[in-house]
Each structure stands twice: as C-alpha cells, then as structure tokens.
Amino acid sequence: MKIPLLETLGICEDRMNLLLLLYNGPMKKRKILESLEISSQALVPTIRTFEHNNIVVNHDGTYELTSIGKLIVDEIIPFLETLEFLESNFDYLAEHKLDFIPFYLLKRLRELYPYTILRPTFSETLEFNKQLEETTDASKTFYIVTSLLLPSFPAFFSKWISEGVEISMIVSEELFEKIQSNNLLFFNELLAKEQMDFLVYPGNMGFQNFILNDYCFSWHLLSKTGNVSGEQLISCNQNALEWGKELFEYYKQCSNPVTSI
Known part of the structure; x- marks a missing residue:
C-alpha cells in the first residue's frame, strides 16, 4: 500500500x-x-x-x-x-468546506469511496445530473437538502410524484423565502400529496446541496472561501447510501416541518 x-x-x-x-x-x-x-x-x-x-x-x-x-x-x-x-482526490477535498458534516460521519468519510468527481461546463452547471435523474426514475425515494432550486426541479418533482416516488426535501431559510415568492402555488400543490415531505433548516447550511436516491449519493460543496462550486461528487455504493441517509437524518432532526406555504 x-x-x-x-x-x-x-x-x-x-x-x-x-x-x-x-x-x-x-x-x-x-x-x-x-x-x-x-x-x-x-x-x-x-x-x-x-x-x-x-x-x-x-x-x-x-x-x-x-x-x-x-x-x-x-x-x-x-x-x-x-x-x-x-489521497484519491486530495485537492478537491482540501479546497471545499466539510464542516457541515457532523464529526461522527466525518470520520467515516471513507465510506463514500469509490466516488466520481464531475466538473461540468458552464452551460451544464444549472442542469440536473443525468445519472441522478435516471437512477431517481428507478427509485422509490428521493432525498434532497439544498440551498438552491435548479430550474428543472419543479418538472422533475411533478414527474416523480406522479410515478410514486417518495420525496423528502429540506431547504434553507433563504431558499424557503424564495419559494414563497416565486413557487408558492406549485409547492402548495406538492405538499398536498402524501408522498411529499417538506422541511426548513433554520441554520446556515454551509453547502449547496446533497441528494440521495435508492442508488446514488451526491453533493455540491462550497469552496473554502464560501463560493459556489460547480464540481459534484457522486458515489453509488451501499456504504455511501447508508452514510448519506444518516447525514439526511441529521439535518432532518434539526429542521422544521412545513405542511403549507
């Protein structure tokens, strides 16, 4: 070794x-x-x-x-x-914030290995990853904790809800305010569905988002300077899925449920 x-x-x-x-x-x-x-x-x-x-x-x-x-x-x-x-991607890890991860999960970060780092072009930064889209299409669950809403998310959420996918979504307070201003009707319609679980995280997330379905875990981190980064980590092994679920549950316990907007 x-x-x-x-x-x-x-x-x-x-x-x-x-x-x-x-x-x-x-x-x-x-x-x-x-x-x-x-x-x-x-x-x-x-x-x-x-x-x-x-x-x-x-x-x-x-x-x-x-x-x-x-x-x-x-x-x-x-x-x-x-x-x-x-060692597998030291520069990437060293250049991004990891302090949003509770220590009991941080010391098990190795469970995300093997993983892939995607570096999309500028035009791809606002597009939802094709691998995550396809694996979510085949999943029963979709979890997301996010401080931003991609333009394609509403259409995907509608499709997945219609296909029976259970969606659990946690948003930052800032994003929640934007949803109230720009997506009020759409999200109220989603919240009327039994398959939609919606929560607001009261603190500073310190990351862009992380996503988990039945097959893959993914995150977008912030740089050490707090800037948005286009780089995306994707890991599709069983240990990564269990790790991602624990991270989601950690944020869920700290968040407030929303039944209507």
Whole structure:
C-alpha cells in the first residue's frame, strides 16, 4: 500500500505493510521477504521491534500477530482507508468546506469511496445530473437538502410524484423565502400529496446541496472561501447510501416541518 500521507505523518510504510501482511495470517520469513520485496537485513530490525513490544510472535520461523497486534491492525485499517480516500482526490477535498458534516460521519468519510468527481461546463452547471435523474426514475425515494432550486426541479418533482416516488426535501431559510415568492402555488400543490415531505433548516447550511436516491449519493460543496462550486461528487455504493441517509437524518432532526406555504 502506497499512501504519501503516511510519509507526511511520519509513519513507516514498511512497518505498516508488514502488519497488514500478517493480519491475513501467519507467514514464514521467506514468504514475508518475497511478498514485501525487501531484504532480510531490512526486515529483521522491524520484526525484533514488534516482537519486543508483543505485537508479533515467532513460532519456529513462522511469524504471526499477537492478540494485541491483531487489535492494533484492526484499528489501523479504517485509518488507512481514510488516508486512501483523502489521497484519491486530495485537492478537491482540501479546497471545499466539510464542516457541515457532523464529526461522527466525518470520520467515516471513507465510506463514500469509490466516488466520481464531475466538473461540468458552464452551460451544464444549472442542469440536473443525468445519472441522478435516471437512477431517481428507478427509485422509490428521493432525498434532497439544498440551498438552491435548479430550474428543472419543479418538472422533475411533478414527474416523480406522479410515478410514486417518495420525496423528502429540506431547504434553507433563504431558499424557503424564495419559494414563497416565486413557487408558492406549485409547492402548495406538492405538499398536498402524501408522498411529499417538506422541511426548513433554520441554520446556515454551509453547502449547496446533497441528494440521495435508492442508488446514488451526491453533493455540491462550497469552496473554502464560501463560493459556489460547480464540481459534484457522486458515489453509488451501499456504504455511501447508508452514510448519506444518516447525514439526511441529521439535518432532518434539526429542521422544521412545513405542511403549507
């Protein structure tokens, strides 16, 4: 495993690789050398350090993790997965605000991996993503937390409601005021439907939106300077869906339900 952040944090990659290798089971010294592609001179000091600290034990030339060693590596693996997630698109994550994510979900950010970063053209920035549209067409649920309303949303909401999709929508106070001024009749018609759940979040969202259907999770973030960013993250694995649902529930608990506008 090659993760540059390990070096930044002052963590020895060779030692980490040895622990991960032995986590899979006991191994002879020769096999360890072959697997890690290192010399015996490089391996011996590390092995001795681990033995001295009761992390690795030697049984007649076969090395394996102790119970303490297994416990340590079991905790290290999520840490390495988080580093790998960060490395996969570090500039994007470093340049955008992430403080809207509660810490218990932030430390599980790796669950969004693998993901895709879309960088639309200027003309595409106000268009709803085609993959999200198609997967929502096939979904039973659609969740959105947003501080903006794309021009195409009313038409999509009408279509999905008619097709039986359950829609849960949380908007910022600023967007709610705009809806009251510009989309009052339309949203009152939607709220009359049993499939529509509408709430207003009272605080500063700190992001553009995040969206979740039965197949994909997506977000649009704000830049570190608070500016709107056209870049969009999309992740369509089961862990990302569960993570996104927890994020939605977090914001739902902090929001106020609306039955009419």
